[in-house]
Amino acid sequence: MYLDRTHQHLRVGERYYTPDTLPTSEPANQDAALVNFLRTWWSDDEYMLVQTSGSTGAPKLLRVSKARMMQSARATCSFFELNASDTALLCMDLRYIGAMMLVVRCLISGMKLIVQPTRSNPLLKLEEEITFAAIVPLQAREILRDPTTKNKLSRIKYTIIGGSSLDAELEHELSTLPNGIYSTYGMTETLSHIALRRVSGTDTNPYYTPLEGISVYLSDRGTLCIKAPLITPEPLETNDLAELLSDGRFRILGRSDNIINSGGVKIQLELVEEAIAQLHTAPLALTWRRDQRLGQALILVLEERGGQDKTQLLGSLKSHLPCYHCPKDIIYVPEIPRLANGKLDRKALERIANIEKY
Incomplete structure (x- = not known):
């Protein structure tokens, strides 16, 4: 894998970007946000700013290490065995960690990148064959409503769905598809997901499996704590109440702040x-x-x-x-x-x- 940023390149359709060949002016096509991201990524600064979603409070900017982002990307690429022969789909807003990490996975693995505009149904105009995609539940719902895009989703080898939990109705629909669709667990502070669980086909599982090099444990109040030394310098305690199995797999029960006293x-x-x-x-x-x-x-x-x-x-x-x-x-x-x-x-x-x- 390409963990030295100076030796990385990015294939975007038929276009090819390297640290030395980035356009000096902003492209007029849909690559504009991507090129701006690459300029920041390939700059001398070892850190970059990432915006949180604001789902648990006011949105804020975090300063994150590029080296740690690459370690997170490496764990995902290893799990799915992604390499330069594969093609990834970018269809999310590059202000957020989920989209940034998809690009970083391409940079370290050599995967080709296909870019689609950020929309509720990103597969409407997709023509290319895709190996790996990342979407949010809102996009998954819209994709499944259209028989044509539902069929396209079923042909993507691996799809990860993150940003929020899957409701029972959506998870049931996804379970009918034969390809590899995974719910992710993670947050901006963990640089995308730290664990995955399959929600499609015959191998569905209610328990998340941590990626390589990551372990979890419960705090005294029953909330999930994450130990990922290559991604976060200190253990991170979440507000998610969890059930933990002896083999390290876990199930989220709910947020500690979503408890009422009746x-x-x-x-x-x-x-x-x-x-x-x-x-x-x-x-x-x-x-x-x-x-x-x-x-x-x-x-x-x-x-x-x-x-x-x-x-x-x-x-x-x-x-x-x-x-x-x-x-x-x-x-x-x-x-x-x-x-x-x-x-x-x-x-x-x-x-x-x-x-x-x-």
């Missing part, structure tokens, strides 16, 4: 969402409403698709769930609110539940 019972929203998703197919989310008796009452927010009325559905849930996991009310909305990266917008859900009754 009548003295602590409820992990993601775990209950997962249980309800097994009973109801419409996109859904849980939130809470201020309640004089319970403090926080559990509220189910559903995309309006017709069918079961509220009373009937609440009765059905009571017959399948523990009493403290049963929502106290249901709110129907045209669309579940999400952040730009596809994650549930928990703050918007709280606002919906706490305004005057519908």
Whole structure:
């Protein structure tokens, strides 16, 4: 692999970039953002600025080591055995770590890069055969809605999906595809993902497997801690509650800040969402409403698709769930609110539940 930046090159379709052949002026084509990234990457500065998604707070800029970015890219390339005979698809915004890391994987492995505009369905105009792609859940949903692009996705050898968790409906659709599709676990601070789990074909798995050189453990409060010395200089404690197996694989149970206290019972929203998703197919989310008796009452927010009325559905849930996991009310909305990266917008859900009754 090419871990010396001065010896790297990048094939972009039929174009070829090296540190010595970058255009001095900004290209008029879709390579403009890519060329700006390469200028920064091949500069003498050993660090670069990366913007976080803002999903857990205000977006911020992080100063990250290029050498550590290459080590993260090396781990992914080794896992999928990617090399110069392969072709990767870039279809995300290069301001964010997910897109940056895809380019870095091409730089160290020699993979050819195909660039498509950042759009909800990036496969619409794709004609090339792709070995490796990285997308977000929002893009995956749009791709699956179109039979033509769904077929294109099924022909990509490996696709990783990151940026937010996969809901049950999306994961079920992906499981019907035969190729290698993986959910990623990671964050900007870990320079993209540190673990993968397969969600397609017959080898689906609810547990993430850490990449080579990475280990995880649980903190005293049950949150996942990451030890990745080649990627992050110090162990990193996350806010994700997890179940850890003896072989190092893990399953995310939910965020520690997504726990509500309803009548003295602590409820992990993601775990209950997962249980309800097994009973109801419409996109859904849980939130809470201020309640004089319970403090926080559990509220189910559903995309309006017709069918079961509220009373009937609440009765059905009571017959399948523990009493403290049963929502106290249901709110129907045209669309579940999400952040730009596809994650549930928990703050918007709280606002919906706490305004005057519908």
